[in-house]
Amino acid sequence: MDLASQLALLAVEPMAAQLGNFAADRIGLVIGAVAGSLSTDAAYWSGHATAGGLSPTLFIYTLPSSIIGELSIRHKITGPGLCSVGANAPLLDESAALLRSGEADAVICANIQVISTPLAALLQQPEAAVAHALLLERHGPGLREWHQNDRDIKQVFATLRAQI
Amino acid sequence: MREATPAAYAALAGWGLICATGKTAATLHAALQANRSALAVAPRFSAPLFQTNIVGAAPREESDDPAWELAATALQEAVGGVARLLRTIPAARLGLVLSTTKANIEALERISAGRPCSASARHHLRAEALAADLAAEFGARGPVQNISNACVSGLVALVQGAKLIQRGTADAVLVVGVDHLSAFVVSGFSTLKAIDPRGCRPFDRHRCGLSPGEAGAAIVLLRPDLAPAGTVRISGWGASNDANHMTGPARDGAGLAQAIRLALTRAQLAPAQVDYINAHGTGTAYNDAMESAALRSIFGTEVPAMGGLKGMFGHTLGAAGVLETIACAMALQDQFLPGTPRLEQAETGFPSRLMKQPRPAPGLKHVLKLNTGFGGMNGALLLEQTGKVAPAASLPEATRCGRPASAF
Known part of the structure; x- marks a missing residue:
């Protein structure tokens, strides 16, 4: 499993008990992959020039939406999923829309950013390993913040706040 | 609801x-009418890194930014075809939704190899940058989104576009799907042994994998009251997750069936009202069997006429949902059922109304488009021909939609 999926699982894990309050097909997943899957892309593609060769396991994680797959498998969530790339994806808007339209009773809204050391060097950007997740309920009291497992809450939460 | x-x-x-x-x-329309496969040998994908060099390559020049080239080419045609209509829509009310799984992954290959790579090509490694630049180029100053939901991305992007219109955020939305053939992607599917070395054969008894393809495909979505009479419309959709396996679909097709049910409910349709199903149909053993199982669980023994088009242009990943929806819209507009290119012998036990060859279908009104993807994602989209169609009941049995004169 790549680092982005691992971070997403850690950020969402504290919600596990609450998720049990909802039917599996009534929980949605709205995911923002700030840097897409580029770190995993770089790791996968580096294999073509090495003795070990390309890794089929890594290739699976060269889709940003693999985070949805891992979260849905871990928590047995069968509702709709939405994955966007970039720092400005309208995650909260889309989460709220799923609730308002009645497509979901609860939505896990998560933002993940991974820029590995090799990718940082390749793209000349700072390294990052961040995940932040919120659970939104259709009839709940409002946004619930979950940050027990955040690696750098400030940056991502600021991104989310800016969109509220 | x-x-x-x-x-x-x-x-x-x-x-x-x-x-x-x-x-x-027009080239797709002609290929649909002729049931012609455009899969061909591309020498650059030769062994040992690749399982096959039979792919669905688009006619484009070599470029460091093929994602841009493909997407812009598709958008140019789409926007040009409705230019007069779009001129009546304020730029701030025109949105854009991009569907892609790998954006301009060509840039990563070039940067890694120390080959020349322009700043814009490098920029388009990121889907959000590609979406923003396409929106700027085509005058969409309304909401801009990018969707990366594996091979369901295209259908999800169309749904997002429809939702932006439904919510009143936009009057028109340019939905563009793009993914390009790359050593990165073809090698990846090769490592998974997921490619049919002979070229894919969806729903065939001897199918053994997919064929990689590339495309740019664009649809202009419009607020229904602004659209000319008789325009094909989105009438329903559904999405789900298998919660089962990262690369293999749930064998029973329960996840896809859930998405189909949601789409039918939203469209207020009974299963028997669906005239044609355009399946995901990758040509892999598990996908096609799963789709058949899902369809049986919804339609029982009365699965409507169905088929798949990846034997024509390959699996175009993030573009697939948009490209295949265009094919469905063409079928609704011109009242015909597409065939299933490269299908030779249908798998035993698969739905019997599997269309091998195209044929006229007066009365065609409701089409169900399906896609599935890695991670267990499923999508279903219902399209409706809202213009006058010949009432099916008055047609001769042999030409009535959903009742093929012969099985193939």
Whole structure:
């Protein structure tokens, strides 16, 4: 499993008990992959020039939406999923829309950013390993913040706040 | 369900594309009528890194930014076809939704190898940058989104576009799907042994994998009351997750069946009202079997006429949902059922109304489009021909939609 999926699982894990309050097909997943899957892309593609060769396991994680797959498998969530790339994806808007339209009773809204050391060097950007997740309920009291497992809450939460 | 009635969903006002069949929508239309496969040998994908060199390559020049080239080519045709209509829409009310799984992954290959790579090509490694630049180029100053939901991305992008219109955020939305053939992607599917070395054969008894393809495909979605009479419309959709396996679909097709049920409910349709199903049909053993199982669980023994088109242009990943929806819209517009290119012998036990060859279908009104993807994602989209169609009951049995004169 790549680092982005691992971070997403850690950020969402504290919600596990609450998720049990909802039917599996009534929980949605709205995911923002700030840097897409580029770190995993770089790791996968580096294999073509090495003795070990390309890794089929890594290739699976060269889709940003693999985070949805891992979260849905871990928590047995069968509702709709939405994955966007970039720092400005309208995650909260889309989460709220799923609730308002009645497509979901609860939505896990998560933002993940991974820029590995090799990718940082390749793209000349700072390294990052961040995940932040919120659970939104259709009839709940409002946004619930979950940050027990955040690696750098400030940056991502600021991104989310800016969109509220 | 708290949503508006189907009449409130979006209309497909125009489209454009570039894929293995050629550089315009007319080439796809001709290939559909002829049931012609455009899969061909591309020498650059030779062994040992690749399982095959039979792919669905689009007619494009070599470039460091093929994602841009493909997407812009498709958008140019789509926008050009409805230019007069779009001129009446303020730029701030025109949105854009990009569907892609790998954006301009060509840039990563070039940067890694120390080959020349322009700043814009490098920039388009990021889907959000590609979406923003396409929006700027085509004058969409309304909401801009990018969707990366594996091979369901295209259908999800169309749904997002329809939702932006339904919510009143936009009057028109340019939905563009793009993914290009790359050593990165073809090698990846090769490592998974997921490619049919002979070229894919969806729903065939001897199918053994997919064929990689590339495309840019664009649809102009319009607020229904602004669309000309008779325009094909989105009447329903559904999405789900298998919660089962990262690369293999749930064998029983329960996840896909859930998405189909949601789409039918939203469109207020009974299963028997669906005239044609355009399946995901990758040609892998598990996908096609799973789709058949899902369809049986919804339609029982009365699965409507169905088929798949990846034997024509390959699996175009993030573009697949948009490209294949264009094919469905063409079928609804011109009242025909597409065939299933490269299908030779249908798998035993698969739905019997599997279309091997295209044929006229007067009365065609409701089409169900399906896609599935890695991670267990499923999508279902219902399209409706809202113009006058010949009433099916008055047609001769042999030509009535959903009742093939012969099985293939």
